[in-house]
Amino acid sequence: MSASLAQSGAASAQHDARITTPACLVLGMAGSGKTTLVDALSAWLDVDSVSSDDEPVDDAQLNQQIVDAIHSMSLNQASSVAPPARPSAPSAQPPAHDVLPGQGAYVINLDPAVYELPYDPNIDIRDTIKYKQVMSQYSLGPNGAIITSLNLYATRFDQVLTLIEKRAPQSRAVIIDTPGQIETFTWSASGTIITDALGITLPTVILFVVDTVRCENTMTFVSNMLYACSIMYKTRLPMIIVFNKTDVKSCHFAQQWMSDFDKLENDLKENNFLGTLARSMAQALEQFYHTLRSVAVSAETGDGMDQLVKCIQDAAEQYENDYRPVVDARKKARAQGKKEHQDEQIERIRKDMYDEPGFGTGPRFDEEDESDHTGSDQQNDGMKPSSSVFPDKHAVRMAKMTGTYYDKQEEQRKYDQFIHNMDASNPDSKRDRE
Numbered sequence: 001m002s003a004s005l006a007q008s009g010a011a012s013a014q015h016d017a018r019i020t021t022p023a024c025l026v027l028g029m030a031g032s033g034k035t036t037l038v039d040a041l042s043a044w045l046d047v048d049s050v051s052s053d054d055e056p057v058d059d060a061q062l063n064q065q066i067v068d069a070i071h072s073m074s075l076n077q078a079s080s081v082a083p084p085a086r087p088s089a090p091s092a093q094p095p096a097h098d099v100l101p102g103q104g105a106y107v108i109n110l111d112p113a114v115y116e117l118p119y120d121p122n123i124d125i126r127d128t129i130k131y132k133q134v135m136s137q138y139s140l141g142p143n144g145a146i147i148t149s150l151n152l153y154a155t156r157f158d159q160v161l162t163l164i165e166k167r168a169p170q171s172r173a174v175i176i177d178t179p180g181q182i183e184t185f186t187w188s189a190s191g192t193i194i195t196d197a198l199g200i201t202l203p204t205v206i207l208f209v210v211d212t213v214r215c216e217n218t219m220t221f222v223s224n225m226l227y228a229c230s231i232m233y234k235t236r237l238p239m240i241i242v243f244n245k246t247d248v249k250s251c252h253f254a255q256q257w258m259s260d261f262d263k264l265e266n267d268l269k270e271n272n273f274l275g276t277l278a279r280s281m282a283q284a285l286e287q288f289y290h291t292l293r294s295v296a297v298s299a300e301t302g303d304g305m306d307q308l309v310k311c312i313q314d315a316a317e318q319y320e321n322d323y324r325p326v327v328d329a330r331k332k333a334r335a336q337g338k339k340e341h342q343d344e345q346i347e348r349i350r351k352d353m354y355d356e357p358g359f360g361t362g363p364r365f366d367e368e369d370e371s372d373h374t375g376s377d378q379q380n381d382g383m384k385p386s387s388s389v390f391p392d393k394h395a396v397r398m399a400k401m402t403g404t405y406y407d408k409q410e411e412q413r414k415y416d417q418f419i420h421n422m423d424a425s426n427p428d429s430k431r432d433r434e
């Protein structure tokens with residue numbers, strides 16, 4: 001086997017090595033308990049984790065790269081605090097090692113505005129983006145500043161992803177906490193970029209956290225479900241409805257509403273416009289409930305974490321079966337499109353260099369012609385006309401005036417640069433050419 005073939009085999013084997021650790025994107029209305037849930041879930045996953053081979057220095061270096069990159073955009077004065085290693089925490093439930101094997105959870109905080117976190121994230125947006133500075137620098141209100149902070153972060157999310165790809169294989173799950181105002185993430189460009197990037201890298205599952213106590217109100221319940229439905233269809237990722245705060249109120253009523261539309265209709269007391277709207281929305285949502293998993297938890301006490309983890313594992317399997325083929329097809333189409341575009345560009349440059357009218361069929365000149373034309377004969381190298389045909393500098397000046405002047409060295413330099421850039425952005429293209 002040739003060296004290049006062996007290299008190509010190794011590269012594709014590496015490409016095929018997929019990360020199976022699920023990523024849990026935690027979304028939900030403000031105050032639903034997202035942060036508390038991230039804390040409880042990560043603590044549950046951390047219990048009994050064997051001492052890991054984490055290299056905090058390495059993490060710090062990569063984090064520093066993100067900080068530096070955003071610094072270089074001159075948009076804020078980020079700090080360079082490396083995230084501390086996460087301590088193990090006690091749990092209400094013993095961990096089941098057959099579900100989500102690995103060592104603890106890898107936790108990411110994407111809420112730039114949160115004041116205090118009950119957990120120590122491995123990656124924290126606040127290490128890089130100073131939310132208050134963004135607010136004053138751009139004269140923004142709280143939500144505008146969250147969106148702008150996320151936008152800034154999204155521009156460097158590829159580096160965060162490198163970090164996740166490195167750490168995820170040893171972890172039981174990657175858990176991502178999001179800003180309190182759900183729309184700042186789910187309906188912003190940066191939220192979409194981050195979700196898509198995660199979705200094509202890891203088996204990503206959305207945990208939609210619902211405040212069960214508030215959902216006693218049928219209108220609030222329908223609103224929550226409508227939000228969840230729109231997010232699921234927008235991201236096309238598997239979703240779990242996490243009924244939180246069940247230490248205060250059982251979610252049995254809500255799960256009944258999800259499985260029995262007549263019951264929900266009966267319980268929708270309002271006979272005004274809102275009631276009619278909620279009824280029709282609830283009916284439209286019936287189909288959506290069939291594709292959903294739901295689980296009852298209390299992030300405060302840790303109850304229900306074992307069922308939640310089991311649900312995450314099932315949803316990650318669903319991702320592999322239903323979503324992965326779509327992602328792979330999308331990636332392949334994108335790679336194919338990129339290659340065709342590059343081939344097209346090469347062809348265009350090749351034409352520019354060799355096939356343009358005037359070259360081969362007529363005279364063209366390069367810099368050497370201008371300096372070397374002393375009247376002596378030169379060997380025609382196939383790229384430029386022999387000097388005997390154009391014996392003096394006057395002819396070069398004429399060529400420049402008539403647009404047939406050809407700076408061979410400059411063209412070659414541009415072409416080499418193009419090939420270099422192309423190889424840097426797509427190593428496959430180099431291999432293909434070889």
Ligand SMILES: Nc1nc2c(ncn2[C@@H]2O[C@H](COP(=O)(O)OP(=O)(O)OP(=O)(O)O)[C@@H](O)[C@H]2O)c(=O)[nH]1
Nearest residue numbers: 030031032033034035036179180244245298299300
């Ligand atoms: N009783 C009870 N309270 C809870 C539970 N989970 C969260 N809370 C409380 O609900 C409030 C909001 O919790 P957070 O975890 O901050 O909710 P959040 O969704 O992250 O909030 P924002 O991101 O600020 O919108 C806090 O006072 C929590 O203590 C739970 O399971 N039971």
